[in-house]
Amino acid sequence: MTPRLSGVIGWPVGHSRSPALHGHWLQRHGIAGAYIALPVRPEHLEQALRALPILGFAGCNVTVPHKEAAFRLVDHVDASAARLGAVNTILVRPDGTLEGRNTDGEGFLKHLQASAPGWVPTDRPVLVLGAGGAARAIAGALADIGVPEIRVANRTDARAEALAREFGPPLKPWAWDRRDDGLAGCGLVVNTTQLGMNGYPALALALDRLPSDGVVSDIVYSPLETALLADARCRGLVAVDGLGMLLHQARAGFAAWFGVEPEVDEPLRRAVLGSPAP
Numbered sequence: 001m002t003p004r005l006s007g008v009i010g011w012p013v014g015h016s017r018s019p020a021l022h023g024h025w026l027q028r029h030g031i032a033g034a035y036i037a038l039p040v041r042p043e044h045l046e047q048a049l050r051a052l053p054i055l056g057f058a059g060c061n062v063t064v065p066h067k068e069a070a071f072r073l074v075d076h077v078d079a080s081a082a083r084l085g086a087v088n089t090i091l092v093r094p095d096g097t098l099e100g101r102n103t104d105g106e107g108f109l110k111h112l113q114a115s116a117p118g119w120v121p122t123d124r125p126v127l128v129l130g131a132g133g134a135a136r137a138i139a140g141a142l143a144d145i146g147v148p149e150i151r152v153a154n155r156t157d158a159r160a161e162a163l164a165r166e167f168g169p170p171l172k173p174w175a176w177d178r179r180d181d182g183l184a185g186c187g188l189v190v191n192t193t194q195l196g197m198n199g200y201p202a203l204a205l206a207l208d209r210l211p212s213d214g215v216v217s218d219i220v221y222s223p224l225e226t227a228l229l230a231d232a233r234c235r236g237l238v239a240v241d242g243l244g245m246l247l248h249q250a251r252a253g254f255a256a257w258f259g260v261e262p263e264v265d266e267p268l269r270r271a272v273l274g275s276p277a278p
Contacts, residue, residue, distance in 0.1 A: 002032075002056070003032045003033050003034060004031065004032065004033035004034075004058050004257060004258055005033065005034055005035075005036070005055070005056055005057045005058060006022065006033070006034075006035050006036075006057060006058050006059055006060055006061075006253070006254075006257045006258070007019075007034075007035055007036035007037060007038045007057070007060050007061070008035070008036075008037055008038060008060060008061040008062070008063055009038045009040045009045070009048060009049075009060050009061070009062050009063070009066055009070075010037075010038075010039070010040070010062070010063035010064060010065075010066060011039055011040055011041050011042060011064075011065060011066070012039060013037045013038065013039045013040075013063065014037060014039065016037055016063060017246065017272050018035065018037075018061055018063075018246075018250065019035050019036065019037050020271055020272050020274070021246070021247065021250055021268065021271070021272050022035035022250065022254060023035055023271075024267070024268055024271040024272070025254055025258075025260070025262040025268070026258070028262075028267075029258075029260050029262070031258050031260065033257075033258055038060065040066070042065060042066065042069065045066050045069055045070065045073065046073050049070065049073055049074070049090070049098060052090070052092050052098065053092045053096040053098075057092055058091070058092055058256070058257035058258070059089070059090045059091040059092050059098075059253065059256065059257050060089075060090050061088060061089055061090075061250070061253060062087055062088055062089070062090060063088070064133075067086040067087060067088055067133055068085060068086045068133070070086075070087045070090065070100060071085055071086050071087045071100055073098075074087060074090060074098040074099060074100035075093075075097040075098050075099070076093075076097060076098070076099040076100065077099070077100045077101070078099070078100070078101045078102070080101065080102040080103070080105060080106070080137075080140070081100045081101055081102040083140055084102050084104075084105075084133070084136050084137055084140060085136075086102055086133050086136070086137075087100030087101060087102055088101070088102055088103060088104055088249065089101040089102070089103050089249075089252065089253040089256075091253075091256050091257070101252070101253075102137060103249040103250075103251075103252045103253065104133075104134060104137035104138070104245070104249050105137040105138055105140055105141030105144075106141065106248070106249065106252070107244075107245045107246070107247070107248035107249025107250070107251075108137065108138050108141060108190075108217075108219070108245045108248075108249070109141050109142075109145065110244075110248040110264075111240065111244030111245045111247070111248045111264075112188075112215075112217060112240055114244065114264075115238070115240040115241075115244060116188075116215045116217075116238045116240055118213075118238075119187060119188060119215050119238070120187065121142065121145045121146050121147050122145075122146040122147070122148060123187050124148070124185055124186055124187035124188075124211075125147070125148060125149035125150070125151055125185060125186050125187070126142055126147050126149070126150050126151070126186060126187065126188045126189070126190065127151045127153065127174070127179070127182045127183055127186050127188070127189040127190070128142075128150055128151065128152050128153070128189075128190050128192060129153050129154070129179065129189070129190065129191045129192060129193055129195075129203070129205075130154055130191065130192035130193040131152055131154035131156075131159040131160045131162070131163045132159075132192065132193075134192040134219055135152065135154075135163065135192040136163065138190055138192060138219075139152060139163070139167065139171055140167065143167065143170055143171065147170060148170055149170050149172055150170050150171045150172065151172050151173075151174040151182045151186070152164055152171055152172065152173055152174060153173075153174040153175065153176050153178075153179040153182055154176060154193075155176050155193070156176075157173070157175055157176055160173040160174065160176075161173040179205065180205065180206040180209050181209070183205070183206070183207070183209035183210045183214075184209055185211065186210060186211070186214060187211070187213075187214055187215065188214065188215045188216075188217065189205070189207075189210060189214065189215075189216055189217070190217045190218075190219070191203055191205075191217070191218045191219065191220065191226075191228055192219050194220070196218060196220050196226035196227055196228050197220045197222060197223075197226075198222050198223060202226070202227040202228070203218075203226075203227070203228050205228060205231075207228075207231055207232060207235055207237065208235070210237065212235075212236065212237070213237075213238075214237055214238075215237065215238045215239075215240060216228060216229060216232035216237050216238065216239050216240065217239075217240040217242075218239075218240070218241065218242055219242040219245055220242045221241060221242035221243040221245075221246060224241050224242075224243055224273070225241065229241060243269060243272065243273070244264070244269075246272070247264045247268060247269065247272065248264055250262075251264065
């Protein structure tokens with residue numbers, strides 16, 4: 001049997017945990033295949049994508065800074081990618097054309113629901129910090145499951161306003177310097193910014209404004225326990241780390257490329273945490 005190939009395209013991409021993630025699944029299921037880190041400069045992205053079917057790839061993941069450019073280059077997109085204007089997963093169809101999907105929002109929700117099963121989406125507002133690609137995917141997914149109000153706060157207020165205007169209700173722009181006030185009455189707060197990541201300042205947020213049964217989610221996973229999550233745990237709040245989103249968003253791509261629906265479990269987390277950090 002010819003080995004099935006996939007990988008992750010980014011620039012840079014050596015920090016990615018995805019090869020360890022998919023490598024673990026390939027080994028667990030005894031699949032003849034490989035998942036490779038593919039460093040591709042932005043100016044070479046189109047050539048790299050068009051080479052995928054020629055080189056025998058079943059598809060690939062796309063990471064920064066290529067998600068929006070890949071959306072413009074693929075031949076077909078699913079509904080989620082079309083809404084977000086970005087793809088993170090590409091499938092090579094039998095005719096050699098490329099299909100782009102976006103599984104970031106789905107991955108976030110699956111991890112959130114597994115980690116905070118008591119959270120009710122239709123109950124209270126949500127505060128989303130950031131207005132980049134991850135915020136778009138997460139806000140869109142939250143809107144789809146009935147969150148009544150999504151307050152979007154970004155360090156550049158104009159970006160939050162633009163995102164809320166583009167998506168419409170239930171998104172609502174919220175001034176960054178009033179983000180503490182935005183916690184009032186919320187059932188969930190999500191940090192999608194780089195604040196708290198290794199090499200960046202911590203996110204300053206007054207979690208005492210969040211209701212005592214609130215959930216705090218941080219998509220940063222390097223470090224796994226950010227200062228925001230540590231503060232949440234000290235206050236008795238439910239804290240949801242960022243690694244699970246990465247793991248869950250990968251499942252659909254692996255299933256499409258390699259024909260097996262993989263599981264997200266503790267052995268997988270251990271395998272991925274042993275890989276290089278970004």
